[in-house]
Amino acid sequence: MNTTTTQPPTPGPETGTERVDLRRGSLPRHFPGVLLASCAAVVAGILLLFGTFGFLLWGLLTAAAYVVISVTASARVEGSRKAKDRLVTSLVYGCFLLAMLPLVSVLWTVLVNGLARFDGYFLTVSMNGVLPSMDAGGAYHAIVGTLMITGMATLISVPIGVMAAVYLVEYAQGRMKRIIMFFVDVMTGIPSIVAGLFVVALWMMLFGPGRTNGAAGAISLTVLMIPVVVRSSEEMLRLVPQDLREASYALGVPKWRTITKVVLPTSAAGLTTGIMLAIARVIGETAPLILTAGTSAISINWNLFDGQMMNLPVFIYSQVRMGGAINYERAWAAALTLILVVMLLFFLARMLGRLFAPKVR
Amino acid sequence: MTTTDAPEAAPPPRGKRRIGDVAFAGLAQGSGLLILLILAGVAAFLIIQAWPSLSANTANFLTTREWAPNVREDPAFGVAALAFGTVLAAAIALLMALPVAIGIALFIVFYAPRRLASLLGYLVDLLAAIPSVVYGLWGIGFLAPQLVPVFDAMTRYLGWIPLFAGPASTSGRTILTASVALAVMVLPIITAMSRDVFQQTPQGHREAALAMGATRWEMIRLAVLPFGKSGVIGGAMLGLGRALGETMAVAMILSPSLVISWNLLQSGNQTIAAHIALQYPEATGYGVSALIAAGLVLFAITLVVNMGARYVVARGNKES
Known part of the structure; x- marks a missing residue:
C-alpha cells in the first residue's frame, strides 16, 4: 500500500459545539452539466462568428474550457482535493471519448467509402478477365475463398480446441495442467505473420517451395484459432455446476458419457458463442494468408488444395497495392463486406451468449 | 481474471476401466499435447527453414541493416534496422495507448453509470x-491525410526535439501514423486486462478509503x-506483444526504408512483420529463408514479452 495518507478535511473554525453548515464549500449538483452546456454553446458561438466551425475543434475547445473553468471554480470553492478529483473525472471521461473517436471514424469512413461500390454486382462477380483498372469486377471469388478457408480452419480448430479444454477442465491435474494453460496463453500472443511463416516452412518441407493453396491458409489460421477456442471453451466448461457431474456419476454413468451427455450439452450455447468470436477474430486475418494462400488469384476457386485462393482481407490489401482510384473503391467495398460479416458474427455471438447463458447462482 | 476457481477433476468412478473412457481420455489428452506440439513445431520448422540462409549469410545477421538475400550466392542481410523499427513503433504505440486504456478502464468500472x-x-x-x-x-485513406497538418504544426513548434525534426512527410505515411493505428488496436487488450483487475479490488479497501473521507480519485490512487x-x-x-507482431497496419501505412532513424515525422524505418509481408511475394533465392529468419527473431521477441506478461499477471494473482 501507498504510505501517503490523505489529509483529513481541514476543520473549519465553526467545528465543535457550534452548528456546521454541511453544504458549505460545495458546488451545486447540476454544476457540471450546466457548465458543459454553456461552454459548448459559447464556444460554438465564437467559432461560428469567426466562420471556422469544425466538430473536432468545437469538441476540443469545449472540453478545454470546461476543464479549466470547473477546476478553477472547484479549487476556489471546494479546495484543492475536490478540484483534483474533478480534474481526474474530466480526464477519465475524456479518455473514453477519445477511444470512441477511432471507432466511429473507422466505421464511418468504411461505410461512406464502401457504399460507392457495394451492391449485388460487387458481391456476385469475380475479377476473372477484369483488368485492375477496369470499371468492373467484384469480390465474389474473395468471399468464396474466405468462406472456404475460414470454414476449414474452424473444422480443424474446434474439435482440437474443445477437446483440449475438456482435458484441462475434466482430466488434467497439477503440473501438466499448468504447463498447458501457460502455453495456450503464450500461443494467443503468436504474431499472425509468424503463423503464416510456420506454414510456409512446413509446406516447403512437405511439398517443396512455392506451393500456395487454400489449405495452407486454413492451417495457418488454425494455429491462431486454437488457443482462442481453448480459452473460451475452458471458461464455459468451468461454469457447468459440479452437482450435475456428480448426479450423473451417481447414476453409474461413465465419465466420458457424462462429459458428452451432460457437460457439453449444458455448455453448448457458451461454447458456440466462444467459437463464433474465434471465427470473427480469424476471418479478418490478412498477414498469414498473404504468405500461404497467395495474392494474385482472380477467379473463383472452390478447391482448397489446388492453386491460389483469394479472400476478403487479402483482396483489400492487394487492391490497395495496385493503387488506382478504382482499386481503392473496390478495397473500401470489400472492407465494408468484411466488417459487416465480422459485426454480424460478433452480435450473433453476444445474443446467443445472453439468451442461453447457463444459469449460475 | 474473472474465472471462478476450477472444479478439480472429479475422481473417476470405481470399477474396471471402460474402453470408451480410455479412448475419450486419450483423445482429450492428445488434444492438449497437440497444442504443445504445435508450439514446438512452430519454433522447430522456423529454425530448420531459416538455417540455410543464416549459414550462407555473408553479413552479420544481427547488426546489418541491408536486406539483399534474393540471390543464389552470397546473400547479405540483417535485422538491425527492422528490429529497431519494430521496437520503436510498438513502444510509441504503447506510450500512447497505456494512459488512455487505464483511463477507459477506470471510467467503465468506477465512473460510468452502472x-x-x-x-x-x-x-x-x-x-x-x-x-x-x-x-x-x-x-492510408483517412488518418494519414488528416495528420499531415498536425505533423506540420509539430515540426514548426516542436522541431527542436530531434524526434519531431522537419521537414514533415507530405503524405503522412510515417512511423508515428502507424503507431497511432497500432495504439488504437492494442487499446482494447490493455483496457480489458485493467478492467478485470480494477473490478477485483476488494470492496473493503475501497470503502475504507471512502469512509476516511477520500475523494473518488484519492480512493482510486490509494486502493x-x-x-x-x-x-x-x-x-x-500483452498489448506490447500485439503491437510488436502487428503486420497489416504498418505494411499498408508506412512508406518504408531500411534505415535506423529516430525521426518520427518523416517516412522511414520498417518493422519485421511488415517487411515480411511486403517482401515475401518477391522473394527469390535465399529470400524466403531469410524472411523466415526475420520471423524467427520476431517470434523470439514476442515470446519473451508474452511469457513475461503472463508471469507478471500470475504473480500478481498469487499475491492478492
Whole structure:
C-alpha cells in the first residue's frame, strides 16, 4: 500500500459545539452539466462568428474550457482535493471519448467509402478477365475463398480446441495442467505473420517451395484459432455446476458419457458463442494468408488444395497495392463486406451468449 | 481474471476401466499435447527453414541493416534496422495507448453509470473486432491525410526535439501514423486486462478509503491502483506483444526504408512483420529463408514479452 495518507478535511473554525453548515464549500449538483452546456454553446458561438466551425475543434475547445473553468471554480470553492478529483473525472471521461473517436471514424469512413461500390454486382462477380483498372469486377471469388478457408480452419480448430479444454477442465491435474494453460496463453500472443511463416516452412518441407493453396491458409489460421477456442471453451466448461457431474456419476454413468451427455450439452450455447468470436477474430486475418494462400488469384476457386485462393482481407490489401482510384473503391467495398460479416458474427455471438447463458447462482 | 476457481477433476468412478473412457481420455489428452506440439513445431520448422540462409549469410545477421538475400550466392542481410523499427513503433504505440486504456478502464468500472457500463465496455471491445487490414485502409485513406497538418504544426513548434525534426512527410505515411493505428488496436487488450483487475479490488479497501473521507480519485490512487498494478503491467505487456507482431497496419501505412532513424515525422524505418509481408511475394533465392529468419527473431521477441506478461499477471494473482 501507498504510505501517503490523505489529509483529513481541514476543520473549519465553526467545528465543535457550534452548528456546521454541511453544504458549505460545495458546488451545486447540476454544476457540471450546466457548465458543459454553456461552454459548448459559447464556444460554438465564437467559432461560428469567426466562420471556422469544425466538430473536432468545437469538441476540443469545449472540453478545454470546461476543464479549466470547473477546476478553477472547484479549487476556489471546494479546495484543492475536490478540484483534483474533478480534474481526474474530466480526464477519465475524456479518455473514453477519445477511444470512441477511432471507432466511429473507422466505421464511418468504411461505410461512406464502401457504399460507392457495394451492391449485388460487387458481391456476385469475380475479377476473372477484369483488368485492375477496369470499371468492373467484384469480390465474389474473395468471399468464396474466405468462406472456404475460414470454414476449414474452424473444422480443424474446434474439435482440437474443445477437446483440449475438456482435458484441462475434466482430466488434467497439477503440473501438466499448468504447463498447458501457460502455453495456450503464450500461443494467443503468436504474431499472425509468424503463423503464416510456420506454414510456409512446413509446406516447403512437405511439398517443396512455392506451393500456395487454400489449405495452407486454413492451417495457418488454425494455429491462431486454437488457443482462442481453448480459452473460451475452458471458461464455459468451468461454469457447468459440479452437482450435475456428480448426479450423473451417481447414476453409474461413465465419465466420458457424462462429459458428452451432460457437460457439453449444458455448455453448448457458451461454447458456440466462444467459437463464433474465434471465427470473427480469424476471418479478418490478412498477414498469414498473404504468405500461404497467395495474392494474385482472380477467379473463383472452390478447391482448397489446388492453386491460389483469394479472400476478403487479402483482396483489400492487394487492391490497395495496385493503387488506382478504382482499386481503392473496390478495397473500401470489400472492407465494408468484411466488417459487416465480422459485426454480424460478433452480435450473433453476444445474443446467443445472453439468451442461453447457463444459469449460475 | 474473472474465472471462478476450477472444479478439480472429479475422481473417476470405481470399477474396471471402460474402453470408451480410455479412448475419450486419450483423445482429450492428445488434444492438449497437440497444442504443445504445435508450439514446438512452430519454433522447430522456423529454425530448420531459416538455417540455410543464416549459414550462407555473408553479413552479420544481427547488426546489418541491408536486406539483399534474393540471390543464389552470397546473400547479405540483417535485422538491425527492422528490429529497431519494430521496437520503436510498438513502444510509441504503447506510450500512447497505456494512459488512455487505464483511463477507459477506470471510467467503465468506477465512473460510468452502472446500467451503461457493460454496453460501453462492449463498444471498446468492438475496436478489437475490426480486422487489422481495415485499420490499414483507414490509416492510408483517412488518418494519414488528416495528420499531415498536425505533423506540420509539430515540426514548426516542436522541431527542436530531434524526434519531431522537419521537414514533415507530405503524405503522412510515417512511423508515428502507424503507431497511432497500432495504439488504437492494442487499446482494447490493455483496457480489458485493467478492467478485470480494477473490478477485483476488494470492496473493503475501497470503502475504507471512502469512509476516511477520500475523494473518488484519492480512493482510486490509494486502493485501486496499488492493487491493480501487476494486472495493468501484464496487460501493457500483452498489448506490447500485439503491437510488436502487428503486420497489416504498418505494411499498408508506412512508406518504408531500411534505415535506423529516430525521426518520427518523416517516412522511414520498417518493422519485421511488415517487411515480411511486403517482401515475401518477391522473394527469390535465399529470400524466403531469410524472411523466415526475420520471423524467427520476431517470434523470439514476442515470446519473451508474452511469457513475461503472463508471469507478471500470475504473480500478481498469487499475491492478492
